[in-house]
Amino acid sequence: xxxxxxxxxxxxxxxxxxxxxxxxxxxxxxxxxxxxxxxxxxxxxxxxxxxxxxxxxxxxxxxxxxxxxxxxxxxxxxxxxxxxxxxxxxxxxxxxxxxxxxxxxxxxxxxxxxxxxxxxxxxxxxxxxxxxxxxxxxxxxxxxxxxxxxxxxxxxxxxxxxxxxxxxxxxxxxxxxxxxxxxxxxxxxxxxxxxxxxxxxxxxxxxxxxxxxxxxxxxxxxxxxxxxxxxxxxxxxxxxxxxxxxxxxxxxxxxxxxxxxxxxxxxxxxxxxxxxxxxxxxxxxxxxxxxxxxxxxxxxxxxxxxxxxxxxxxxxxxxxxxxxxxxxxxxxxxxxxxxxxxxx
Amino acid sequence: xxxxxxxxxxxxxxxxxxxxxxxxxxxxxxxxxxxxxxxxxxxxxxxxxxxxxxxxxxxxxxxxxxxxxxxxxxxxxxxxxxxxxxxxxxxxxxxxxxxxxxxxxxxxxxxxxxxxxxxxxxxxxxxxxxxxxxxxxxxxxxxxxxxxxxxxxxxxxxxxxxxxxxxxxxxxxxxxxxxxxxxxxxxxxxxxxxxxxxxxxxxxxxxxxxxxxxxxxxxxxxxxxxxxxxxxxxxxxxxxxxxxxxxxxxxxxxxxxxxxxxxxxxxxxxxxxxxxxxxxxxxxxxxxxxxxxxxxxxxxxxxxxxxxxxxxxxxxxxxxxxxxxxxxxxxxxxxxxxxxxxxxxxxxxxxxxxxxxxxxxxxxxxxxxxxxxxxxxxxxxxxxxxxx
Ligand SMILES: Cc1cc2nc3c(=O)[nH]c(=O)nc-3n(C[C@H](O)[C@H](O)[C@H](O)COP(=O)(O)OP(=O)(O)OC[C@H]3O[C@@H](n4cnc5c(N)ncnc54)[C@H](O)[C@@H]3O)c2cc1C
Numbered sequence: 194x195x196x197x198x199x200x201x202x203x204x205x206x207x208x209x210x211x212x213x214x215x216x217x218x219x220x221x222x223x224x225x226x227x228x229x230x231x232x233x234x235x236x237x238x239x240x241x242x243x244x245x246x247x248x249x250x251x252x253x254x255x256x257x258x259x260x261x262x263x264x265x266x267x268x269x270x271x272x273x274x275x276x277x278x279x280x281x282x283x284x285x286x287x288x289x290x291x292x293x294x295x296x297x298x299x300x301x302x303x304x305x306x307x308x309x310x311x312x313x314x315x316x317x318x319x320x321x322x323x324x325x326x327x328x329x330x331x332x333x334x335x336x337x338x339x340x341x342x343x344x345x346x347x348x349x350x351x352x353x354x355x356x357x358x359x360x361x362x363x364x365x366x367x368x369x370x371x372x373x374x375x376x377x378x379x380x381x382x383x384x385x386x387x388x389x390x391x392x393x394x395x396x397x398x399x400x401x402x403x404x405x406x407x408x409x410x411x412x413x414x415x416x417x418x419x420x421x422x423x424x425x426x427x428x429x430x431x432x433x434x435x436x437x438x439x440x441x442x443x444x445x446x447x448x449x450x451x452x453x454x455x456x457x458x459x460x461x462x463x464x465x466x467x468x469x470x471x472x473x474x475x476x477x478x479x480x481x482x483x484x485x486x487x488x489x490x491x492x493x494x495x496x497x498x499x500x501x502x503x504x505x506x507x508x509x510x511x512x513x514x515x516x517x518x519x520x521x522x523x524x525x526x527x528x529x530x531x532x533x534x535x536x537x
Numbered sequence: 538x539x540x541x542x543x544x545x546x547x548x549x550x551x552x553x554x555x556x557x558x559x560x561x562x563x564x565x566x567x568x569x570x571x572x573x574x575x576x577x578x579x580x581x582x583x584x585x586x587x588x589x590x591x592x593x594x595x596x597x598x599x600x601x602x603x604x605x606x607x608x609x610x611x612x613x614x615x616x617x618x619x620x621x622x623x624x625x626x627x628x629x630x631x632x633x634x635x636x637x638x639x640x641x642x643x644x645x646x647x648x649x650x651x652x653x654x655x656x657x658x659x660x661x662x663x664x665x666x667x668x669x670x671x672x673x674x675x676x677x678x679x680x681x682x683x684x685x686x687x688x689x690x691x692x693x694x695x696x697x698x699x700x701x702x703x704x705x706x707x708x709x710x711x712x713x714x715x716x717x718x719x720x721x722x723x724x725x726x727x728x729x730x731x732x733x734x735x736x737x738x739x740x741x742x743x744x745x746x747x748x749x750x751x752x753x754x755x756x757x758x759x760x761x762x763x764x765x766x767x768x769x770x771x772x773x774x775x776x777x778x779x780x781x782x783x784x785x786x787x788x789x790x791x792x793x794x795x796x797x798x799x800x801x802x803x804x805x806x807x808x809x810x811x812x813x814x815x816x817x818x819x820x821x822x823x824x825x826x827x828x829x830x831x832x833x834x835x836x837x838x839x840x841x842x843x844x845x846x847x848x849x850x851x852x853x854x855x856x857x858x859x860x861x862x863x864x865x866x867x868x869x870x871x872x873x874x875x876x877x878x879x880x881x882x883x884x885x886x887x888x889x890x891x892x893x894x895x896x897x898x899x900x901x902x903x904x905x906x907x908x909x910x911x912x913x914x915x916x917x918x919x920x921x922x923x924x925x
Pocket of ligand 1: 659660663664665670692693694696697744904905906
């Protein structure tokens with residue numbers, strides 16, 4: 194057992210922590226609302242190699258491990274980064290795995306910062322890909338068309354819905370004629386490729402949500418150590434301290450589990466899909482509960498837009514549910530562990 | 538990072554499994570349950586013969602020098618099998634305290650016998666009016682020449698009825714702050730004035746009330762300084778507070794998975810096909826993993842020489858509360874069959890799920906209640922002010 198990240202990993206974490214500390218302050222996060230995209234942060238992340246690290250050298254990247262990515266994702270979550278980091282990393286990894294001329298060309302353009310590709314985790318419904326993560330800022334969207342994975346350019350006809358988490362989501366036209374004419378990335382194995390991409394997505398989002406939960410607890414603790422009522426710091430009330438203790442415990446567990454799941458991608462591939470769903474379900478519930486506790490102990494101030502905790506509360510819900518509910522992730526754990534239900 | 542146990546730890550795990558194959562049986566498991574006594578002479582002897590009664594101890598003291606990580610593997614297997622380890626656990630805990638702060642005579646008298654499985658030492662901490670707040674103990678020890686005279690009552694002295702010594706927390710000074718007037722003794726239980734009354738609990742675990750009436754104990758059996766008992770207690774409790782119940786959640790999971798695979802619903806469909814069953818199993822799998830990680834982290838920190846602060850309480854708190862919740866869920870998804878009692882021949886998975894419902898309650902109470910652990914995490918881990 195070794196619970197400490199390597200020196201290189203700690204170095205990586207502190208580099209990204211410094212970047213987020215500068216480029217993703219609460220003021221900047223607010224300024225990027227409601228779209229939820231901060232161009233300067235995004236440029237800096239690209240310069241730092243946040244996408245190239247996600248793919249191996251053969252594909253023009255520097256081949257960081259999934260654990261490296263998860264450690265960066267924790268920082269992204271702590272700082273509520275207004276940039277489609279995880280969406281893009283997931284897309285890059287999918288493109289690298291897919292290979293072939295279309296995917297390779299697209300991946301090159303993405304790594305060069307010329308295009309931004311995202312993946313719709315859901316098939317289209319009545320001619321639309323709905324609530325596509327990063328759809329409001331991406332140039333291209335990968336989506337399943339039957340058993341084929343196609344890529345379509347995202348045009349001005351996309352619709353950008355305002356949403357609770359200030360996420361750059363979009364409803365993107367994806368009718369039959371569009372998809373039928375689209376460039377093909379994979380013919381025949383789209384469901385499997387999307388499922389693998391979803392594993393990446395779940396494990397990295399788990400890291401981000403764990404980081405978000407840890408930060409929410411810190412914010413709550415700082416407030417509990419400062420605010421007074423009935424002549425004492427509110428942190429001395431067990432009604433305040435105990436929920437924070439529970440959330441600190443769950444956040445520590447969520448962080449460990451997300452790291453284990455990311456570690457398993459390379460080290461225990463037979464169990465990594467199961468662990469990814471486990472880590473996501475647990476981190477999602479933890480971020481949900483921790484932001485709720487931390488907001489609530491601010492009293493009326495937590496309800497005010499001026500306090501940062503609401504930024505965390507809203508994003509914990511959005512980053513989770515745009516992918517899948519915790520309950521659905523728990524069922525995915527069972528699917529990966531026991532095999533899918535025969536009925537389904 | 539590396540989340541695997543080392544090969545040497547997995548090798549220990551395999552050895553313990555093989556040992557349990559031979560020495561742990563359903564009959565023994567049932568006897569432990571029916572008597573409520575988690576201690577068995579033959580099993581203890583087998584451990585002694587194998588050199589495993591205190592495997593973490595240094596070889597020169599009769600242990601095997603296993604490191605914290607190897608002990609994780611050993612502990613997980615013993616708990617998973619529900620091996621009768623409670624008496625050994627308290628005996629070792631007290632022996633470790635004696636090694637740390639006891640006199641040479643105590644070490645020579647106690648430690649070899651403890652390692653030979655010849656004695657059982659029980660914990661005499663809790664009192665009717667002092668449980669969570671142990672420092673409020675009022676059981677008196679008054680000096681009389683070379684001896685002390687003990688009067689009072691202890692609650693929940695588990696295994697007192699088979700115990701040779703009680704590790705007793707007693708008040709020796711009423712003039713000072715409550716933490717400063719306590720002293721620890723090793724009180725031989727086989728003597729006049731000691732009266733033991735059985736107490737039966739919801740899980741079947743037997744514990745006791747022990748009355749001390751003018752019980753005389755030589756000053757040679759005092760452990761640590763006079764009025765310095767709280768420091769001695771701190772040594773003892775640190776280990777207890779770092780407990781974890783991951784392997785007990787594993788026990789619940791193994792029972793629930795085998796039930797789900799083997800039983801069918803009214804239409805003859807495997808219960809493994811049922812979404813609510815799968816969700817309950819999935820949640821158990823997750824809580825098991827989180828509990829394991831929190832518990833293993835404590836062992837890793839010990840090995841890495843890091844100071845464990847809130848991490849021990851986090852492991853104990855999370856795993857016991859999760860065990861309780863998951864056992865409750867599981868009873869509900871199993872349905873009426875979950876009501877069939879542990880070791881009733883008709884019960885699924887020999888009733889382990891039913892037993893867990895009851896057993897889990899105690900885990901959130903003993904070794905410090907969940908509230909006490911939350912206090913420790915809030916104050917020591919998060920730096921929140923002490924609660925009023
Ligand atoms: C099966 C079993 C075996 C045991 N074995 C032993 C043994 O071998 N030796 C031994 O000495 N003891 C033993 N105990 C006793 C056990 O350690 C105590 O029961 C436990 O510490 C709680 O003390 P109490 O029962 O007096 O409850 P109390 O301290 O009276 O607590 C009652 C309730 O108040 C809460 N509470 C108390 N203080 C606070 C606080 N500061 N903040 C918030 N809430 C608080 C508690 O969490 C609890 O819910 C055993 C108990 C059980 C159930």
